[in-house]
Amino acid sequence: MDDLVIARSMFGTTMAFHIIFATIGVGLPFMILMGELMYQKTKDFQYAVMAKRWTKAFAVLLGVGIPTGTIAGVQLSLLWPGFMEVIGRVMALPFQIEIYAFFIEALFMSIYVYAADRIPPWMRIVSLTLVAIGALGSAVLITNVHAFEGTPAGFRIENGEIVDVDPWKAFFNPSFFVTAGHVALSAYTTGAFVVASIAAFKMLKNTVDSKLYLFHKKALLLSVVIGGIFALLTALNGHESAQYLHKYQPEKLAAAEGLFETQTHAPLAIGGFTDKETQEVKWAIEIPWALSFLAGNSFDTKVIGLNDFPEEWWPPLFIHTLFNVMVGIGSLLILLAALTIFWSKWLEKKHFPKLLMWLLVFSGPLSVIAIESGWIFACTGRQPWTIYRILSTADSATTAGNLGVLFTFFIIVYVILAAAVLFVLLYYFKRNTVEDDLLKAEAKGIPSISTNT
């Protein structure tokens, strides 16, 4: 492998590992906040027990999320000094503001966890809200840098020099809101379905209608409702994201859909694999005219095909599959949530069919896979550029060689961290069961559950 491929793989591995923790780290505080609010509203202390257990899981995940985030931030300048030189001049604001979001999250997370028994309930809610805002803020801001890479704004290049820098124009680049919105909404979806997964699994493991079963059912319904709402919003926003691609990065949309010839009434290809030689998507289900409609809300919309671009500008064609995986899982999640809510609220059934339960067990891992596919799609789909049509990935990379050894070390550390985090989570929740927490809460009365440590 040449150094560029290693540099990309190395950063890609860091990001792939980090975003699992980052995404859940945005989604979970929101769930904790919902749990706390449900508790304040219903005075059903089971919700407080939920919030407490999620907080514990969140604290453990932060132990990996924070250092891997630090790695990602620093690796940017270690591996992509050429890129960061441009970003530093033009697009430093989101990084800078992100720091404040980090601080808010870190300060109030400690207060929520370690000072819980010394602050009034309303301050707990305020602290938690600030943690959620901090987490969301850092995700939105860092995604803004990604948005800028696709739709750069706020500067010009003249004779190789960066001129006319307008940092706020760069900050509010065209795709900021839609891209950041997509990441935020999908993080809430993922956080909720990860909770739903565990709740569904526990329901299958416990006797039907036992105390624990009912506890987990409460968690399941709360998370499925939240997850369903956000999955739907993610899809609506995703539609807009695709229209932005049509407008700003047409070759990315063309590669996502395996479209070679520019045409109106363009078909939408679902599934299959793009074949470069025959210029078609093999084994795909084609929906006539649909792509044109999706891209511009009209069948007459002309969608530009890959052949209109020089081949060296083509993104890798496998992104079609990633795009399909992301959209497919997203749709499945909406369906699952709708079905579960329909079953429980309209049919007023107390139990769910086994098949639905098992699908719900897999909803968490599936949503993480969707997130991963989405990110890989978004970043490889921008290739060969780091800043669209302005800076190539090759020009961004470090000139230092021998990255292979470093890459190996990072992989080893990620494997250690992944194993350790799983072990610690299993260890903790095996020794501190829901039953213990419920008994503790019952025995000591409601105020005692105000400690999160």
Place this chain on the structure above:
Amino acid sequence: MSDAIIASIVLWGFVFIYSVMATMDFGAGFWSMVYINRTKTGATNIANRYLSPTWEVTNTFIVALVVAVYSMFPGAAYTLGTILLIPGSIILLLLALRSAFLVFSHIAEEYKKILTYISGIAGILLPALLISVLPITHGNYVFFTENSQTLDLVKLFTSPNEYAFIGFAISSTLFLSSLLLSDYSKVSGELEAYRIYRKDAMITGPISLVMAFLIMLTLKQEANWIYEKMMNDLPLLILSVICFIIAGVALYIPNFSKNKSMGIPRVAVVAVTLQYLLASFVYGRAHLPYMVYPHVTIESGFTDPNSFHAIFATYIAGFAILFPGFIYFWKMFMHDNRYLQKKQQ
């Protein structure tokens, strides 16, 4: 004052804040490891009580520092990113292990010891690597060619100057953290722990001072330019040493006085912070205008003026928003007896 100078002051401010907070953080982790078997003294307990709520905040400062470098000096970020690839990556790997295992050690009680050892040892190696960035920027170990720069690791790790810095980093980490913890245990009313940390500070303090002299001695040989410029501020350096002596007196009072004084660690903490502030000011000023000697200066690496003004505005806004948060945080964990004097559960 030019924008670049203001930016370099802000940056150096971040470096200083992070170094003080990080030494306390890494040091506290190390002490909690050292005293893990002496449960009765409460020394480990005190270290953890300080560490648990603060490590995340401290970690945010290193991100703030890196972001400050590339947002204010993107030109220098290019060179720094290239030459620091290997040391920077090692720092990141250790930092990841350290933070993760620190968190895990509080969750998985049965494995507390091994987890604390891993994070404690990783934590004490980190200051050594972090401070190496300074001698690297002196330029002796960087090989500049037309379009690229490489770091000569062999030359770096065979230089006495590098080892003087490493020795200084480790001894300062132990010194500052034991000093802080002695104050923290005194306000917490943990007298046994206070005696232990006070003794540690008395041992590590003089060692760190000797290391500082060794840095100057080796700098004279290896990077004479910065040595000469530092000596221009000799009065400030002497003042810095005086602060060290004040701190020493504040700690040694019980040994001399006849009434039952316990020493005033709070004064020592303030004096030593001042000591390091003065010394780092002198060093930082002497380092200017170079970021990486002799090719990268604060002017050559400086960002676009529009960007700088926007960033500076966010610094002010951010500080205004965060300040109450920091105050509240301080009250909750450094100033609240309900937290400080909580008995081990």
